Amino acid sequence: MRELLILNEFGNPQTVALIIIAAVSFVLGMNIVLFINDKEDDTVSDILKKWSYDKFFFLSFGWGVLFGHFFLGVTQRPFPTIDHFMSNLLSDWWPVIVVVAIVGIMIGIGYFLEKQDTLRVRPFWHLILLLLGVCYGHFIWTQNLG
Amino acid sequence: MSKIVIANRKFSTKNVNLFIQGVLIVLASILILFDVIWGSDGIGGNTISEIVQEFTNDSFFILIYLWGALAAHFFIPKRRIISLTLNDKLFGFLTVLLLGVVIGLVCGNYLESQDNTPFIELRTLVGSAGFVFGYIFWAQSFRNTPLA
Incomplete structure (x- = not known):
C-alpha cells in the first residue's frame, strides 16, 4: 500500500x-x-555541436522528432488502416519503437564511420535530418490522435 | 577568494569535458527511464511529452520558439558569427531572447483573443522564426568540428 x-x-x-x-x-x-x-569551448552547446558533427549525428534528427512530438501533431496518422491491424498497445507504442530503432541505427553508423575516419556531416544534412525528424514527430509520433 | 580560484581551476581541467558529457548522458538516460515508467503506469497525462505539450498550450508557448532557436544554435554552425563588443555568444542569446519576448507577447495576445486554441500553423511559424533568428544571431562557429 x-x-x-x-x-x-x-x-x-x-x-x-x-x-x-x-x-x-x-x-x-x-x-x-x-x-x-x-x-573556452566547454559549454553544453559546444559539446552538443561537437557530438552532432561526430558519432552522435542523430541528435538533430532527435531534436526534430521531439519538436514535432511535443509541439505539433496530426489528429489522424497517414495510412490509418495500418493501425487497425494492431492491438491497442502496439498501435500506441510502435512509433516509439521505430524511432528508437532509427536512432540506434544512426548511432551505429556514427560509431562505424568515426572509426573509419570517414564521417563528414555538413550543416545542410543536419537541416534535412531536422526536417525529417519534425515530419516524423508530427505525422507519425503524434500526441493528438482523436 | 582562493577557494573560488581553486574551484575554477578544477573546472578548467582537461577532464571536465568528459565529465560534462557523462553528466548529460546520465541525465538524459534518467529522464528516458522515468518517462518509460510514467508512460506505462496507466495513469495517463503524466509523460514528459504530455506535460510539455500542456506547458505550451498556455503560458510557456514561447518554448516552441526557444526549441527552434536551440536547434539552429546546436546543429547549424556558421563561418562568420555575429560578434559585437559583448561576448558574442551572450549577445546572440540576449538578442534571440528579446525577439522571443516580443513574439511571445504578440502570440499571447492573439491566442488569448482566440480562446487558447492551439494552432499548428502558428506553432510551426513560431518554431521556424526561432530557428531563423537563432541561425542569424546565435549560431556557433565551426571551431572543434571536422569542418573547421
Missing part, C-alpha cells in the same frame, strides 16, 4: 513537471558555470 502511494506520487503530473523543471535548471546552472569559467 505504501509503495503504491509512493508510486502514485511519483506519477503525479506535478511531480513530473517538477522533475522536468529541475533537470532543465540543473543543465542551465551547469552551463552558466561552464560559460563563465576560464576554459
